[in-house]
Amino acid sequence: MLSNRLALVLVTALAPALWGSTYLVTTELLPPDRPLLAAVLRALPAGLLLVALTRRLPQGSWWWRSLVLGSLNIGVFFALLFIAAYRLPGGVAATVGAVQPLIAAGLAAGLLGERLSPRVLLAGLAGVAGVSLLVLRADARLDPLGVAAALGGAAVMALGVALSKKWTSPAPLLAVTGWQLVAGGVVLLPLALLVEGPPPATLTGENLAGYAYLALIGSALAYALWFRGIRALSTTNVTFLGLLSPLVATALGWAVLDQRxxxxxxxxxxVVLAALVAAQARPRRRDAERVVAASARQPAPRAERAEPAGSAGSAGSAAAAR
Incomplete structure (x- = not known):
């Protein structure tokens, strides 16, 4: 049982580790100054591909739930992260964003009945301190709007994780992932056209390779692993794994870009690794029973009617560290 849980944590951790490569791919392969375009091409094609492969469309309440979850986890999150990235140095944005596990732990306590323990609070504070040491610079400037956007991005992503845990669809995981990616891409598309204009007239082979990596690996694969982890692990366990993104981004900068x-x-x-390990510790038996009891009180999701094989009818995010 312990080895199965460890394997699940490690597999889920692949998602934020992959998101940590976004900075490298963006700077080395993508056109400059087009983060919203990258976010759209990262989300929308990947979502359409997963919907086409699974041939499942949302049913009933999952039409609006998919829009809400896709907006929180992808669309609004990327938009706020775009604002933070443009108005703050990367180190400040990453440090502010590192409060996400603390916000998620508070939301999980209120929405899901998960216990907000002193261990989790200390691990969250240690995670913020570790990320600040990892990426923050002494000459970093603070912009109020940028800080607000970074905090908002952390809050909407934390809420998205908590609601993803609360709302569990009986549909296949890849289908649910596809619905959210499509919803997030649809939310981002008009914003990208308004702010950045139409896509470039020509794209190089490197540009296409970068967009393909972000769509297939950074979104389709990574988000499927992420949402699988949300289904099987506690909200706290999952959100603390997000601290791996700035850690991997820093390591890649050192290994590939020769950054000091x-x-x-x-x-x-x-410190970040220590916070991650501390947050993954299993709760005491009494706490676990309380979470199970709270979950049992939630209404079971209604079974959804399977779509016919051809009903989908459709073929077929470098704004940040996700």
Missing amino acids: LTAPQVLGGL
Whole structure:
């Protein structure tokens, strides 16, 4: 049982690790100054592909639930992260975003009955401190709107994770992932056209390879692993894994781009890893029973009628560290 849970945590951790490669792919392969275009091409084609493969459309309440979850987890999150990235140095945005596990833990306590323990609070504070050591610079400037956007992005993503845990669809995981990616892409598309205009007239082979990586690996694969983890693990367990993104981004910058790694950054990385390990510790038996009892009180999801094989009718996110 322990080895199965560890394997599940490690597989889920692949998602934020893959998101940590977004910065490298964006800077090395994509056109400059088009983060919203990258977000759209990262979400929408991947979502359409998964819907086409699963041939399942939402039923009943899952039409609006998919729109809400897709907006929170992808669309609104990327838009706020875009604002934060443009108005704040990357280190400040990442440090502010590192409060997401703390916000998610509070929401899980209110929505799901998960216990907000002192261990989780200390691990959350340690995670923020570790990320700040890892990416924050002494000359970093603070912009109120940028900080608000970064905090808003952390809050909507945390809410998206909590609601994804609360609302469990009986549909296949890949179909649910596809619905959310399509919803997020649809939310982002008009914003991208308004802010950045139409896509470039020509794209290089490197551009196409970068967009393909973000869509297939950074979205279709990564979000499927992420949502699978949300279904099987507690909200706290999952959200703390998101701290891996700045850690992987820093490691790739050092290994691939020859960026200098300082002693405080190494210390910050170790603190982040310690916070991750502390957050994954299993709750005491009494706490676990309380979570199970709270879950049992929630109404079971209604069974959905399977769509006919051809009903989907449809073929077929580098704004940030996700």
